[in-house]
Amino acid sequence: MNETTYLQAPPSVEFIPLIEPEIRGHEWKYVKECLDTGWVSSAGTYVDRFEQLLAEQSRCEHAVATVNGTSALHVALIVAGVQPNDEVLVSTLTFIAPVNAIRYVGAWPVFVDAEPDYWQMDAGRVVEFLENGCQWKDGALYNRRTGRRVTAIVPVHVLGHPVDLDPILQVAQKFGLKVIEDATEGLGATYKGRPLGSIGDIGCFSFNGNKLITTGGGGMIVTSNEKWAKKAKYLTTQAKDDPIEYIHAEIGYNFRLTNIQAAIGCAQMEQLDTYVAAKRGIADRYSAALGGISGIQPMRQATWGKSTYWMYTVLVKEEVYGTNSRQLLRALAAKKIQTRPLWQPIHQSPAHIISRAGELPISEQLSKEALSLPCSVGLSEDSQKRVIDELLLCARH
Numbered sequence: 001m002n003e004t005t006y007l008q009a010p011p012s013v014e015f016i017p018l019i020e021p022e023i024r025g026h027e028w029k030y031v032k033e034c035l036d037t038g039w040v041s042s043a044g045t046y047v048d049r050f051e052q053l054l055a056e057q058s059r060c061e062h063a064v065a066t067v068n069g070t071s072a073l074h075v076a077l078i079v080a081g082v083q084p085n086d087e088v089l090v091s092t093l094t095f096i097a098p099v100n101a102i103r104y105v106g107a108w109p110v111f112v113d114a115e116p117d118y119w120q121m122d123a124g125r126v127v128e129f130l131e132n133g134c135q136w137k138d139g140a141l142y143n144r145r146t147g148r149r150v151t152a153i154v155p156v157h158v159l160g161h162p163v164d165l166d167p168i169l170q171v172a173q174k175f176g177l178k179v180i181e182d183a184t185e186g187l188g189a190t191y192k193g194r195p196l197g198s199i200g201d202i203g204c205f206s207f208n209g210n211k212l213i214t215t216g217g218g219g220m221i222v223t224s225n226e227k228w229a230k231k232a233k234y235l236t237t238q239a240k241d242d243p244i245e246y247i248h249a250e251i252g253y254n255f256r257l258t259n260i261q262a263a264i265g266c267a268q269m270e271q272l273d274t275y276v277a278a279k280r281g282i283a284d285r286y287s288a289a290l291g292g293i294s295g296i297q298p299m300r301q302a303t304w305g306k307s308t309y310w311m312y313t314v315l316v317k318e319e320v321y322g323t324n325s326r327q328l329l330r331a332l333a334a335k336k337i338q339t340r341p342l343w344q345p346i347h348q349s350p351a352h353i354i355s356r357a358g359e360l361p362i363s364e365q366l367s368k369e370a371l372s373l374p375c376s377v378g379l380s381e382d383s384q385k386r387v388i389d390e391l392l393l394c395a396r397h
């Protein structure tokens, strides 16, 4: 397709965003209550309630609210005991936040490629690296190539789909590594019947504006390790040992979520099940319609879990479809349909080029071919049909 031939949609045609928040429950009521009572800041009943709701949802004993998902990951790495110069295995096909968090604590990422079927961290490669690329010495595991100690694994459940965790948990246990689940895109999804975030040693959620539920910005740490939960609460609230005399035994962080944000979160959590159902409905309709277009490969669901389809993504096979993912993005943009590629694999990111990586070809290929389609909880069937019709029109005839 020639770029200059993209036909612009007329002004009367409505813009279809990639993903937007859905505010339709008790959000106003709960926020008003915060404003009316003056409980607007980092203490208040909504913070406690929101933590309780996330602990219940993820079937963990404890939950600690944070200012965003990135800070949740940062603190989770600290309480899991990751030290400066340690190495941490992490997905390379991910939003950059978990890799940044690994660097915040002075540790180094070891990038793991995606598997080609569901685009998640490849558990087989994790096992392969730990068994053959590492060496057990004096009760710890060391990367043979760098000589650094390997202490943790951060599987990132991308796009609302679970990573195959069992092989990862098994090898982690064998070598005493901690597993920190980045479940920021996986709220509501399950792995073998268990909610994501609760399966490793500690899990993290995000309530950014584009996530399944939102507080504007926010995050949560969940764990059943009481000591870690207490430490996480302590570190996220400035590590205050004596609130009267302002004694601090450690350098803490101001990573607190406000009561106003938590109030929105409580209202959003009441709708989690209906949001998940809406996302799955959107995915079913896309998959049924797009399965018949040659060169468009809809995302799939593994037998090991249930996806929420938080982000609905397809692969665009240029040789068959006749257009590549970036050309398709621009053609759809001209029709006022917003789409987006997946992330640049983080091992290729200029921000992390210092962390050397081997060959990670699957992630590189996926990031070239993937395109995420409009999938807001509130996406109407009419709007979705417009997206599908345009995808049909762009196909090679």
Ligand SMILES: *Cc1c(COP(=O)(O)O)cnc(C)c1O
Binding pocket: 068, 069, 070, 071, 094, 095, 097, 098, 156, 182, 184, 185, 206, 207, 208, 217, 218, 219
């Ligand atoms: C959104 C996201 C985060 C970070 O969450 P914020 O709340 O935006 O800080 C971390 N990891 C992944 C994979 C994400 O998609």
